Amino acid sequence: MPAPAAPDAAAVPLARLAALFADGTRAAFLLALLDGRAWTLGELARQAGVAPSTASEHVDLLVAGGLLAQERQGRHRYLRLAGAHTAQLVEDLAGYGGPPVARPATLRASAAAAALARGRTCYDHLAGRLGVALTDAMIERGLLQRDTGFALTPDGVRWFAESLDVGDELSGGSRRPVARPCLDWTERRHHLAGAGGAVLCDRLLARRWVERIGTGRAVRPTPDGVRALRELLGVDVSGGPGAVA
Amino acid sequence: MPAPAAPDAAAVPLARLAALFADGTRAAFLLALLDGRAWTLGELARQAGVAPSTASEHVDLLVAGGLLAQERQGRHRYLRLAGAHTAQLVEDLAGYGGPPVARPATLRASAAAAALARGRTCYDHLAGRLGVALTDAMIERGLLQRDTGFALTPDGVRWFAESLDVGDELSGGSRRPVARPCLDWTERRHHLAGAGGAVLCDRLLARRWVERIGTGRAVRPTPDGVRALRELLGVDVSGGPGAVA
DNA sequence: AGGACTGTTCGGTCCGGGCCGAACGGTGCC
DNA sequence: GGCACCGTTCGGCCCGGACCGAACAGTCCT
Numbered sequence: 001m002p003a004p005a006a007p008d009a010a011a012v013p014l015a016r017l018a019a020l021f022a023d024g025t026r027a028a029f030l031l032a033l034l035d036g037r038a039w040t041l042g043e044l045a046r047q048a049g050v051a052p053s054t055a056s057e058h059v060d061l062l063v064a065g066g067l068l069a070q071e072r073q074g075r076h077r078y079l080r081l082a083g084a085h086t087a088q089l090v091e092d093l094a095g096y097g098g099p100p101v102a103r104p105a106t107l108r109a110s111a112a113a114a115a116l117a118r119g120r121t122c123y124d125h126l127a128g129r130l131g132v133a134l135t136d137a138m139i140e141r142g143l144l145q146r147d148t149g150f151a152l153t154p155d156g157v158r159w160f161a162e163s164l165d166v167g168d169e170l171s172g173g174s175r176r177p178v179a180r181p182c183l184d185w186t187e188r189r190h191h192l193a194g195a196g197g198a199v200l201c202d203r204l205l206a207r208r209w210v211e212r213i214g215t216g217r218a219v220r221p222t223p224d225g226v227r228a229l230r231e232l233l234g235v236d237v238s239g240g241p242g243a244v245a
Numbered sequence: 246m247p248a249p250a251a252p253d254a255a256a257v258p259l260a261r262l263a264a265l266f267a268d269g270t271r272a273a274f275l276l277a278l279l280d281g282r283a284w285t286l287g288e289l290a291r292q293a294g295v296a297p298s299t300a301s302e303h304v305d306l307l308v309a310g311g312l313l314a315q316e317r318q319g320r321h322r323y324l325r326l327a328g329a330h331t332a333q334l335v336e337d338l339a340g341y342g343g344p345p346v347a348r349p350a351t352l353r354a355s356a357a358a359a360a361l362a363r364g365r366t367c368y369d370h371l372a373g374r375l376g377v378a379l380t381d382a383m384i385e386r387g388l389l390q391r392d393t394g395f396a397l398t399p400d401g402v403r404w405f406a407e408s409l410d411v412g413d414e415l416s417g418g419s420r421r422p423v424a425r426p427c428l429d430w431t432e433r434r435h436h437l438a439g440a441g442g443a444v445l446c447d448r449l450l451a452r453r454w455v456e457r458i459g460t461g462r463a464v465r466p467t468p469d470g471v472r473a474l475r476e477l478l479g480v481d482v483s484g485g486p487g488a489v490a
Numbered sequence: 491a492g493g494a495c496t497g498t499t500c501g502g503t504c505c506g507g508g509c510c511g512a513a514c515g516g517t518g519c520c
Numbered sequence: 521g522g523c524a525c526c527g528t529t530c531g532g533c534c535c536g537g538a539c540c541g542a543a544c545a546g547t548c549c550t
Contacts, residue, residue: 011273011293014339018266021259023508028256041527048256054509056528075517075526085341092337094259096330268538286497299539301498320496320547491550498545505538514529520522 020065021093025050026058030067030081030090037193038071038078038180115218119210119237125197126210130221130237134200135191137235144192150179152196160196163232164203170195265310266338270295271303275312275326275335280372282438283316283323283425360463364455364482370442371455375466375482379445380436382480389437395424397441405441408477409448415441 021027028048033039039047045055059079062068067086071078081087119130126134138144143156152160152170160166170178180194192200204210209225212218221229221237229237266272273293278284284292290300304324307313312331316323326332364375371379383389388401397405397415405411415423425439437445449455454470457463466474466482474482 010339011276012269014276015267015269015272017341018263018272018338021263022267024256024260025508027260027263031256031259042525050508051510052527053511053529057508060528077527089337089341092334093263094255096262096334270538287495290497295538296540297497298499298541302538305498322497494547494549496545496547498543500543501541503539506536508535509533511532512530515527517524517526519524 017065020062020067021090023058024048025054026062029055029058029062029079031094033068033079033081034087034090034094038080041077041079044079115213115220119219119221120217121201121212121219125191125193125201126204126219127191128219130210130219131191131197133235133237134229134233137229137233138192141233144179146190150190150192150194150196152179156196160199164200166199166203169199262310265307265312266335268303269293270299271307274300274303274307274324276339278313278324278326279332279335279339283325286322286324289324360458360465364464364466365462366446366457366464370436370438370446371449371464372436373464375455375464376436376442378480378482379474379478382474382478383437386478389424391435395435395437395439395441397424401441405444409445411444411448414444 021030025048029044032044032047041055041059042052044059045052048055050058059068059070059077063070063079067082068079069082071080081090117128119126119128121127125131135144138156138159139146141155142153143159145151145153157170160170178194179192179196191197201210204225205212205219207225207228208222209228210219210221213220226236226238229235266275270293274289277289277292286300286304287297289304290297293300295303304313304315304322308315308324312327313324314327316325326335362373364371364373366372370376380389383401383404384391386400386404387398388404390396390398402415405415423439424437424441436442446455449470450457450464452470452473453467454473455464455466458465471481471483474480
């Protein structure tokens with residue numbers, strides 16, 4: 001009946017897990033990776049402002065701790081969050097503001113989350129159901145190939161040029177891959193990232209086929225956009241009943 | 246458009262928060278406090294196996310970090326989690342097992358959570374809807390007073406003696422307070438703790454008016470218990486439709 | 491008043507770990 | 521093959537912080 005003398009055995013694992021977050025550099029890595037992209041080690045190091053050697057050690061810890069998944073491609077080491085569960089935990093910690101202050105109206109919060117699930121930007125491209133729908137449509141129409149990592153087909157390059165007035169941005173001038181898959185936390189599916197994904201997002205925003213909601217990452221297709229995308233890709237991005245205010 | 250050179254400003258606060266969890270002793274404190282009781286500093290120190298001076302410093306950090314709330318009473322320093330939001334975060338971290346392995350059947354998990362919300366032991370007394378219902382009933386019938394901190398009325402002492410065969414366990418022989426409020430995370434309301442809460446839980450279990458479900462903290466009233474508690478306190482603890490397997 | 495007990499402060503020790511630079515190995519490109 | 525680039529390993533530095541014991545302050549009980 002008195003206090004159990006055995007210190008809770010779960011304490012050590014908890015502390016070990018928390019220690020992975022308890023460093024500014026690692027926290028910066030995790031927050032950066034929250035966008036769902038796979039970053040290279042060098043990108044992470046630059047983002048956090050540390051030497052590559054330092055970043056390498058941090059990444060080792062995060063991978064060993066199960067928070068990050070890695071994929072080596074040639075001389076690059078791509079890192080991404082280990083899964084949606086991990087992203088959730090990062091967001092929980094990052095979003096913790098302390099309990100005493102009035103909680104931000106649960107209704108508003110869940111509405112905001114739903115908006116993000118429908119459509120949002122992920123770094124510089126489109127994600128959420130909108131991003132996945134566009135990617136699926138491009139694959140279906142032979143504009144995009146889904147081997148290991150996405151690849152734009154010749155038809156795809158032509159489509160970008162003719163339908164979206166894209167010039168030489170996709171001719172490989174930059175070092176950045178033209179098409180790369182990006183895993184979506186809400187959809188748990190891949191969508192188009194890379195230079196192609198970025199230029200797609202850029203053009204859709206420029207033509208006001210997609211517009212930002214408020215100041216955050218959430219976006220939604222406009223009526224014009226719904227029409228145009230149905231024409232161009234045969235896809236319905238209206239989001240179903242009740243999706244647009 | 247390239248990587249933003251500014252390291253995410255949220256990284257430092259995140260790391261600072263995580264650092265509070267990133268120590269075995271502090272983690273043990275937080276896990277112990279997860280039961281919703283307010284512990285004294287000495288209890289926490291003994292539980293975690295550290296010197297009081299060490300515990301004092303840890304508690305300072307946790308309070309300053311907003312994870313713990315404190316209340317000084319005489320020579321005691323009572324500590325409890327700062328709120329339900331905090332408890333949620335502790336549980337999220339403690340329950341993180343890594344995403345790659347198959348999630349433990351969400352159905353089972355939510356069923357277990359529901360069982361805990363209905364009724365459970367909280368250290369040595371009853372919590373959940375069951376604990377709150379019993380406490381409310383005792384207050385309504387004048388057995389318990391709710392000033393600052395609970396107090397057992399003379400009627401309450403008599404009720405314990407006559408209805409539950411409680412002898413001198415409540416006559417202040419021990420140093421422990423007879424009645425103390427304990428905040429419930431699922432209900433966000435107070436229920437009876439202290440020696441009175443402990444003896445109540447003890448008797449109800451002994452008479453098999455309440456029984457444990459499996460090996461954890463979850464409990465449920467038995468059919469006998471539902472009958473007896475309706476008679477003794479005029480309270481319905483059947484838990485509504487579908488509450489009992 | 492005295493004694494028992496709870497918690498705090500302070501000094502001192504010690505270990506872990508975050509950081510860098512230098513050297514090295516692997517990969518891809520010309 | 522040569523060269524640029526990406527990442528890793530290793531040694532070394534240094535700071536933060538976890539811990540204890542001793543001394544002290546405050547509270548409660550007798």
